[in-house]
Amino acid sequence: MAALQTTAISISQTNHLLEPNWAEITAITNETSDVSTYWLKFVDPSMQAGYSFKPGQFNMIYVPGFGESAISISSDSEDRDKIGHTIRFVGNVTRAISRLKIGDIVGLRGPFGSPWPVQEMEGKDIFIACGGIGLPPLRPVIYHIMHHREKYGKVTLLYGARTSGDLMYPTEYDEWRKADIDAQITVDRGDANWSGRVGVVPMWFYQFRLDARNTAVLTCGPEIMIRFVIYEALARRIPLENIFVSLERNMKCGQGSCGHCQLGPYFVCKDGPVFRFDALQPYFNVEEF
Amino acid sequence: MANNRRPEIGSTIAIQKPVFNIILRRLQENGYQIIGPRVKNETLVYGSIENMDELPYGYITEQKAGAFRLIQADHKHYFDAIPGAQSWKQFLFPPCVDLFTLRKNGNGWEISNSKLDSPSYAFIGVRACELAAIQIQDNIFMRPDFADPTYRERRQRVFIVSVNCLAPAGTCFCASMGNGPRVKDGYDLNLTELDDVFLLTVGSELARSLLDGIEYEDASAFMLTTAERSIERAAQQMGRTLDTNDLPELVLKNLDSPHWKEIGERCLSCGNCTQVCPTCFCWDAVDQMSLDGKTTSRTRVWDSCFNPGYSYLAGGNTRPTISSRYRQWLSHKLGTWKEQYGTLGCVGCGRCITWCPAEIDLTEEIAALRKETR
Amino acid sequence: MSSHKPTVAVHKFSSCDGCQLSILNMEDELLDLASAIDIAYFLEATRAEKPGPYDIAIVEGSITTPHEMERIKEIRSESKTLVALGTCATAGGIQALRNFANADDLASIVYAHPDYLHFLKTATPISEHVSVDLELWGCPVNKAQVIEVIVALLNHRKPNIPPYSVCMECKQRGTICVLVDKGIPCLGPATQAGCGAICPANGRGCYGCFGPYREGNPKSLSTTLQNIERYPGETARLFRGISGYAPSFRKTADAISANVKEAK
Numbered sequence: 001m002a003a004l005q006t007t008a009i010s011i012s013q014t015n016h017l018l019e020p021n022w023a024e025i026t027a028i029t030n031e032t033s034d035v036s037t038y039w040l041k042f043v044d045p046s047m048q049a050g051y052s053f054k055p056g057q058f059n060m061i062y063v064p065g066f067g068e069s070a071i072s073i074s075s076d077s078e079d080r081d082k083i084g085h086t087i088r089f090v091g092n093v094t095r096a097i098s099r100l101k102i103g104d105i106v107g108l109r110g111p112f113g114s115p116w117p118v119q120e121m122e123g124k125d126i127f128i129a130c131g132g133i134g135l136p137p138l139r140p141v142i143y144h145i146m147h148h149r150e151k152y153g154k155v156t157l158l159y160g161a162r163t164s165g166d167l168m169y170p171t172e173y174d175e176w177r178k179a180d181i182d183a184q185i186t187v188d189r190g191d192a193n194w195s196g197r198v199g200v201v202p203m204w205f206y207q208f209r210l211d212a213r214n215t216a217v218l219t220c221g222p223e224i225m226i227r228f229v230i231y232e233a234l235a236r237r238i239p240l241e242n243i244f245v246s247l248e249r250n251m252k253c254g255q256g257s258c259g260h261c262q263l264g265p266y267f268v269c270k271d272g273p274v275f276r277f278d279a280l281q282p283y284f285n286v287e288e289f
Numbered sequence: 290m291a292n293n294r295r296p297e298i299g300s301t302i303a304i305q306k307p308v309f310n311i312i313l314r315r316l317q318e319n320g321y322q323i324i325g326p327r328v329k330n331e332t333l334v335y336g337s338i339e340n341m342d343e344l345p346y347g348y349i350t351e352q353k354a355g356a357f358r359l360i361q362a363d364h365k366h367y368f369d370a371i372p373g374a375q376s377w378k379q380f381l382f383p384p385c386v387d388l389f390t391l392r393k394n395g396n397g398w399e400i401s402n403s404k405l406d407s408p409s410y411a412f413i414g415v416r417a418c419e420l421a422a423i424q425i426q427d428n429i430f431m432r433p434d435f436a437d438p439t440y441r442e443r444r445q446r447v448f449i450v451s452v453n454c455l456a457p458a459g460t461c462f463c464a465s466m467g468n469g470p471r472v473k474d475g476y477d478l479n480l481t482e483l484d485d486v487f488l489l490t491v492g493s494e495l496a497r498s499l500l501d502g503i504e505y506e507d508a509s510a511f512m513l514t515t516a517e518r519s520i521e522r523a524a525q526q527m528g529r530t531l532d533t534n535d536l537p538e539l540v541l542k543n544l545d546s547p548h549w550k551e552i553g554e555r556c557l558s559c560g561n562c563t564q565v566c567p568t569c570f571c572w573d574a575v576d577q578m579s580l581d582g583k584t585t586s587r588t589r590v591w592d593s594c595f596n597p598g599y600s601y602l603a604g605g606n607t608r609p610t611i612s613s614r615y616r617q618w619l620s621h622k623l624g625t626w627k628e629q630y631g632t633l634g635c636v637g638c639g640r641c642i643t644w645c646p647a648e649i650d651l652t653e654e655i656a657a658l659r660k661e662t663r
Numbered sequence: 664m665s666s667h668k669p670t671v672a673v674h675k676f677s678s679c680d681g682c683q684l685s686i687l688n689m690e691d692e693l694l695d696l697a698s699a700i701d702i703a704y705f706l707e708a709t710r711a712e713k714p715g716p717y718d719i720a721i722v723e724g725s726i727t728t729p730h731e732m733e734r735i736k737e738i739r740s741e742s743k744t745l746v747a748l749g750t751c752a753t754a755g756g757i758q759a760l761r762n763f764a765n766a767d768d769l770a771s772i773v774y775a776h777p778d779y780l781h782f783l784k785t786a787t788p789i790s791e792h793v794s795v796d797l798e799l800w801g802c803p804v805n806k807a808q809v810i811e812v813i814v815a816l817l818n819h820r821k822p823n824i825p826p827y828s829v830c831m832e833c834k835q836r837g838t839i840c841v842l843v844d845k846g847i848p849c850l851g852p853a854t855q856a857g858c859g860a861i862c863p864a865n866g867r868g869c870y871g872c873f874g875p876y877r878e879g880n881p882k883s884l885s886t887t888l889q890n891i892e893r894y895p896g897e898t899a900r901l902f903r904g905i906s907g908y909a910p911s912f913r914k915t916a917d918a919i920s921a922n923v924k925e926a927k
Contacts, residue, residue, distance in 0.1 A: 016438055065582065252574055330866065374843075557883055557884055
């Protein structure tokens with residue numbers, strides 16, 4: 001009887017839904033009071049050797065008993081020895097991660113999602129505008145540019161945080177500048193420790209000349225900031241196709257199956273998180289969508 | 290009337306109704322668990338049945354927005370009761386599935402994956418709309434790039450006996466959606482119930498083999514004509530209609546319509562529509578930890594875009610209002626689904642209308658949206 | 664988990680003790696529970712008392728007497744985390760029906776010598792008197808949820824308490840909607856899940872004992888229910904039941920009563 005075909009469809013694939021692979025925390029870098037970078041390495045060396053990601057992609061990190069959370073990868077995609085995740089402790093899972101130590105084991109699935117178009121942007125000027133926890137998913141882009149600096153034109157990073165204490169990776173800015181990346185930092189509120197720019201990211205756009213025909217704008221951060229960055233970019237006649245946005249949504253599976261992260265026709269986990277803005281535009285101004 | 294010739298795939302035969310029990314028995318002998326409509330607690334459910342006697346013989350269902358009644362009527366049909374809240378979804382995409390259990394082991398965890406095995410189901414009485422819904426869920430759970438193992442395991446062994454609908458209910462609109470009442474494809478056997486006989490169209494080799502040596506005759510021209518007429522009549526008797534001509538554009542162009550807010554006043558955000566919908570597929574995964582923290586099990590459960598936690602993010606809820614959630618549901622069903630999976634997400638079964646306690650009727654809401662935008 | 668076993672005190676206020684019994688009913692889990700926490704005060708279970716402060720106070724019952732008003736403040740001051748357990752503690756419970764009437768009149772009906780009683784005019788939830796860290800609803804509470812709350816507290820995480828409607832639980836267990844199928848008034852669409860949808864599974868409507876589903880629409884549900892009332896005023900009565908003093912149910916019942924008056 002087994003040899004006979006029913007009309008049912010068969011697909012060969014034998015994994016288990018949401019089954020995690022195990023990864024060890026090899027190092028923890030404290031970034032700010034509520035943000036740290038967790039450096040992970042698969043317990044199984046062959047899995048580590050086989051793992052690669054593209055700048056902008058994310059992993060699902062699982063803490064048994066607490067759940068899974070989508071975390072963007074913030075490390076160098078050409079470093080195959082370790083995977084960095086810069087995590088803000090705000091939810092159940094991320095707070096559980098904050099209590100883990102070096103040597104502890106977490107579940108890891110990934111990489112998932114669409115990357116920043118680093119290849120397509122070759123030959124262009126690049127303007128990165130991001131805020132707060134929006135820098136970590138863009139750091140792999142910065143590393144990529146540093147590795148292949150000659151392939152890109154003028155590169156600018158305009159990064160803002162609430163206060164100087166909330167800035168991510170402050171010790172790296174000089175290295176980036178040495179690699180001819182114009183890193184411009186701003187904070188919403190100044191204080192005694194800060195002598196640089198004060199003001200939100202979109203406010204400083206006026207100081208930069210963007211070649212409308214040849215600049216790609218990449219943005220990630222709070223949705224309100226993204227909104228204004230896009231207005232500024234459009235006001236400078238940057239074509240929609242040259243604006244790229246990374247979005248955040250509630251995600252449970254990472255594979256476009258559970259439905260949670262939908263935004264219009266898109267599953268942000270599968271079709272995003274990085275979108276070319278022309279794809280987002282029809283839904284961008286619809287409230288609570 | 291015994292016939293030693295196996296009917297060909299695509300051919301239609303006529304059997305005396307009691308002969309159908311032989312087919313059911315043969316399915317059981319081949320390891321199938323028979324699932325069909327049956328009466329339980331004075332209502333209609335899908336559950337295990339042994340033979341035809343357990344089918345809702347002589348029943349009909351009366352359905353309108355927010356109300357369902359199972360009624361003993363004066364007819365001699367097994368398949369005239371249009372289904373209730375339950376659908377075949379609960380067998381292929383069960384409401385609750387254990388995924389794995391983890392045991393703490395030093396720094397790490399030892400995993401034991403739950404067994405994927407499920408019974409081989411034989412679904413008896415799958416309506417055209419329901420078959421369309423199964424095909425829609427196939428697109429979701431068995432994508433070329435990602436197949437859900439729990440769904441696939443169940444789906445690939447299902448035997449389907451579909452039924453042409455001859456007596457649609459008050460909330461039915463499969464004809465509008467182009468799915469019914471005639472079953473198109475995807476069945477092993479397709480059944481049309483006439484007064485005296487069942488007509489069976491053979492859809493698969495397995496079905497052919499089950500018919501080996503049973504008593505049948507080839508369906509006569511008269512029988513086929515009677516069946517055709519009954520199906521055409523049923524198409525005219527749909528309780529609801531939905532104009533799909535301007536879908537999905539109508540919905541997607543009116544995401545800012547004030548009408549959503551008006552629906553939000555009525556919608557209970559209870560999630561019933563999504564749970565009875567045979568195509569709704571959203572799920573959540575939850576962990577349950579033991580008291581000593583050393584064991585945890587992970588379970589996949591049905592979720593709903595009407596649930597508060599559904600779109601929750603650390604920064605707040607993406608869809609904090611009931612109207613935004615209703616808009617998400619409807620604009621997905623009749624809008625963005627098309628771009629995602631190539632079809633609309635609604636098959637016209639009418640369950641969301643019948644089982645909405647607030648009597649919200651998507652066919653009316655779409656009509657209202659259309660009227661407003663003129 | 665820290666090495667020190669957290670101390671837990673279980674306190675009773677005005678209630679039927681049913682929620683405390685749910686804790687005692689955890690036959691299978693009681694041993695594990697005893698090894699995970701140190702039960703320092705639980706008169707229903709043991710006479711042994713350890714003095715405060717406590718890591719976790721579990722409080723059952725509502726505040727109905729002047730003495731209780733004082734006692735809850737003491738308990739708050741000696742507890743790190745305070746959990747309100749059951750619908751008496753979270754919404755006043757069935758005794759909060761007095762809040763919609765005159766408590767003195769009621770007392771004179773029930774008691775021969777009401778002058779000996781010292782009671783408040785209202786029965787109120789714990790949160791009206793002190794700050795509450797976590798509310799667990801139910802009449803009685805679901806023991807699996809009690810365990811989940813304890814596990815969550817021990818592990819410093821949010822308990823996994825479903826924030827959706829009872830309808831979700833009916834559908835998940837395959838119960839056919841009694842409201843739609845039988846016309847039985849049911850508060851399920853406006854009530855928070857957690858009970859496992861027991862009542863509809865037994866052919867009865869939900870009477871809302873797990874409290875309002877926080878993103879529900881009781882106002883719209885009241886319209887539905889008023890259309891299928893089996894006697895006049897049934898809907899308002901249903902909302903004014905065990906969770907009747909919970910703000911959204913209270914508002915809904917008040918609005919129905921106001922409309923009825925207006926119609927007259």
